[in-house]
Each structure stands twice: as C-alpha cells, then as structure tokens.
Amino acid sequence: MFPLNTPIQLSHIKLKNPFIRSAVHSFLGTEDGFMTNEEYTMYDTLSRNHLALIISGHCCVLSGGLANKEQIRIDNDNYIAQFSKAADLIHKNNCLFIPQISHAGPRAVDTDDLYDVTECEIKKNRYAKRLSIEQIQIIKKAFIDAAYRLKQAKVDGIQLHAAHSYLLSRFIDESFNTRTDEYGGSIENRFRLCTEIIKGIKKTCGKDFAVAIKINNDTNADNQKYAADMQYVIKKCQQLDVEFIEWSGVDFINQPRTSSLYYFDRINSFAKLSHLPMSIVGGIKSMADIEKVLSSNIKLISLGRSLICEPDILTKFAQGKTTKSSCLACNRCFAIPHLHKNIRCILHWKKLRKQQ
Numbered sequence: 445m446f447p448l449n450t451p452i453q454l455s456h457i458k459l460k461n462p463f464i465r466s467a468v469h470s471f472l473g474t475e476d477g478f479m480t481n482e483e484y485t486m487y488d489t490l491s492r493n494h495l496a497l498i499i500s501g502h503c504c505v506l507s508g509g510l511a512n513k514e515q516i517r518i519d520n521d522n523y524i525a526q527f528s529k530a531a532d533l534i535h536k537n538n539c540l541f542i543p544q545i546s547h548a549g550p551r552a553v554d555t556d557d558l559y560d561v562t563e564c565e566i567k568k569n570r571y572a573k574r575l576s577i578e579q580i581q582i583i584k585k586a587f588i589d590a591a592y593r594l595k596q597a598k599v600d601g602i603q604l605h606a607a608h609s610y611l612l613s614r615f616i617d618e619s620f621n622t623r624t625d626e627y628g629g630s631i632e633n634r635f636r637l638c639t640e641i642i643k644g645i646k647k648t649c650g651k652d653f654a655v656a657i658k659i660n661n662d663t664n665a666d667n668q669k670y671a672a673d674m675q676y677v678i679k680k681c682q683q684l685d686v687e688f689i690e691w692s693g694v695d696f697i698n699q700p701r702t703s704s705l706y707y708f709d710r711i712n713s714f715a716k717l718s719h720l721p722m723s724i725v726g727g728i729k730s731m732a733d734i735e736k737v738l739s740s741n742i743k744l745i746s747l748g749r750s751l752i753c754e755p756d757i758l759t760k761f762a763q764g765k766t767t768k769s770s771c772l773a774c775n776r777c778f779a780i781p782h783l784h785k786n787i788r789c790i791l792h793w794k795k796l797r798k799q800q
C-alpha cells in the first residue's frame with residue numbers, strides 16, 4: 445500500500461508521511477524578492493497533493509548573497525508577511541512548510557564584489573575574495589535574523605542550504621575550504637559556521653524551533669575522506685537537535701537521464717550510522733524507487749523535478765494512475781522560465797503549444 449498515512453515523528457515536528465518537496469527555486473518571484481500569485485498557487489497545488497512537508501526554494505538572507513534575480517528574500521522584516529500567507533495556505537491543506545535559507549557566496553548575482561570561503565577564481569578573470577572573520581560573523585547573524593523573521597511568520601522551521609556549492613557547503617567541503625583559521629582545517633572547523641548558525645537560531649527562536657539542513661553526500665575531490673567528515677557532521681547534527689539531514693549531491697544535474705536513486709548506497713550507509721532522521725533527494729522517479737528507499741534505513745523521501753513536472757505525482761501514484769514520473773531529467777527547468785514567463789517545465793510548454 446502507498447504510505448500516505450504513516451506519520452513520522454521528528455524531534456519537534458510530525459510529518460503525516462515520509463514525502464517532502466525538496467527546495468526548488470520557482471523562478472516565480474518578483475525582482476525585489478516577493479512571492480507572486482503564481483508562487484502561492486504553486487504552494488496550494490503542491491500541498492493539496494499528499495506532501496507532508498514543503499521546503500521553499502532557497503531564500504536570500506543577505507544582500508551580496510542573492511543566487512537568482514527573482515529569488516524570494518527574507519533579509520528584512522518587509523518579507524515576513526509573504527511567508528505567513530504561504531504558511532497559512534499550506535497549513536490549511538494539512539501540510540507543513542519550512543523555508544530554505546541560503547547565501548550564494550561566489551555565485552551571487554547582485555554584486556561584482558564576490559566573496560568565498562577562500563579566495564578563488566570563479567570563472568576566467570572573475571575572482572572571489574576570502575571572507576574575513578568579521579564578514580563571517582555578519583553572514584552568521586544574517587542567517588539567524590532570517591530564521592527569527594520566519595519564526596514570526598509561523599512557519600514550521602527552517603532548512604539551511606549547505607549543498608550544491610553555495611556558501612555553507614563550501615565551508616564544509618575541503619576542496620573549497622583551505623582556510624587555516626578556526627573555520628578551516630579539521631571538519632570540526634569546517635562545520636563551525638553551520639554549528640554556530642544552528643546554535644544561534646535555537647537560542648533566538650527557541651529550542652523547539654525545527655532546524656533542518658541540506659548537505660551534499662559527496663564531493664568532487666576525495667569521497668572516502670568526505671564520508672569520514674560526514675560521520676562527524678551527523679553526530680554534530682544529532683547533538684544540535686537538528687530535525688533531519690536531507691542528503692543531496694554535487695552533481696545531480698550531470699547524472700544520466702535514465703538513472704535513478706544515484707546517491708542511494710552512500711546515503712543508506714550514512715543512515716545506518718545514526719537515529720537522526722535522514723532524507724534522500726536525487727533521481728527518485730518511480731514507485732519502485734520509493735519502495736526501495738522505504739525498505740532501507742532512510743526514513744524520508746524528497747522529490748524535486750518530478751514535482752515540477754507533475755505536482756500531483758503522489759496522488760497519481762496513490763490512485764494507481766501511473767508508476768513512474770513523466771519527468772525527462774532534461775534539466776530544462778533551469779532555462780525554460782527565462783524564455784517563457786511562469787512556465788517551469790518543458791513538458792508544460794509543449795502541452796501549451798499543442799493546445800494553441
């Protein structure tokens with residue numbers, strides 16, 4: 445039976461089933477960081493279709509860290525009300541809502557004055573400078589302030605974006621972080637910024653405020669060493685009362701289109717190490733993929749592209765209408781919104797063209 449009614453108690457929140465919408469930047473925001481009616485409609489549709497938890501697309505915590513020009517922002521109090529509105533409509537549909545907060549680091553689009561964990565050449569002739577300790581403290585405070593604003597909006601918690609080569613992931617991964625101060629070197633030091641942010645959020649928002657984190661399960665460098673680092677990260681997250689770790693990977697975009705569950709073995713081995721709930725995201729496309737995860741040590745299942753393509757995919761699975769997502773894993777969802785306003789998937793565009 446499809447597990448739509450199998451509640452999972454996390455540390456402070458209870459999910460009605462294991463299904464999570466992973467953070468997906470919607471391309472539906474305004475250029476000054478606000479949600480549009482299309483964004484609210486997207487949340488309404490998703491939350492009516494059996495998801496236990498929706499994680500928002502990454503939200504910007506500080507100027508100089510904006511990842512996309514139409515990214516939703518939470519770097520000042522004017523942005524609180526829109527999260528209240530989204531939380532209300534998602535809650536009405538019996539679903540939880542956790543915004544993801546992020547700093548783009550050297551991938552920022554709102555500045556030419558780029559910063560990274562260590563100075564580096566981003567692209568030919570485009571450099572990022574090394575963050576000073578004072579700048580790190582400003583970024584830390586920005587994450588904590590963003591979480592406090594979101595608490596006021598009555599969301600169910602926050603997720604730190606520490607994956608996909610955005611700033612926090614670059615601190616964690618030795619292939620980016622070659623600092624020699626207290627934020628570099630050992631994994632304890634490389635995870636220090638995340639640790640301090642989580643502690644700061646718990647102090648400011650209360651111990652019961654749910655904090656989740658998304659982390660890469662792998663690196664472009666030494667995967668064995670990285671896996672050893674992750675043992676520390678898992679223990680630390682447990683100590684810090686993190687709600688769950690959502691494991692992604694550095695290269696989901698480059699996986700073969702036909703492959704699925706490409707991170708499963710590594711993430712399942714992490715899940716065996718701890719009782720801390722973990723979720724897997726990346727290439728979950730079918731009932732068979734879901735069954736494989738559910739019979740493993742991984743408690744939670746996160747979906748990205750399948751839900752862009754078919755926001756009602758869980759309903760279709762539950763009703764036996766299909767056993768596989770239609771998503772082509774073509775990644776054109778990164779390009780199509782720039783070409784056609786409010787169109788987020790190539791299949792939606794093709795359907796519209798056919799109808800015209």
Ligand SMILES: Cc1cc2nc3c(=O)[nH]c(=O)nc-3n(C[C@H](O)[C@H](O)[C@H](O)COP(=O)(O)O)c2cc1C
Binds near residue numbers: 500607728746748
């Ligand atoms: C258009 C698009 C936008 C995304 N935006 C985010 C984001 O804001 N934050 C994030 O952590 N991951 C983001 N991702 C990655 C997804 O959350 C997910 O990790 C990835 O798509 C792999 O899962 P999937 O195979 O189920 O799509 C995005 C992916 C896509 C395709």
Ligand code: SF4
Binds near residue numbers: 753774777
């Ligand atoms: S654009 Fe391609 S990868 Fe993206 S959701 Fe649609 S079919 Fe899937």
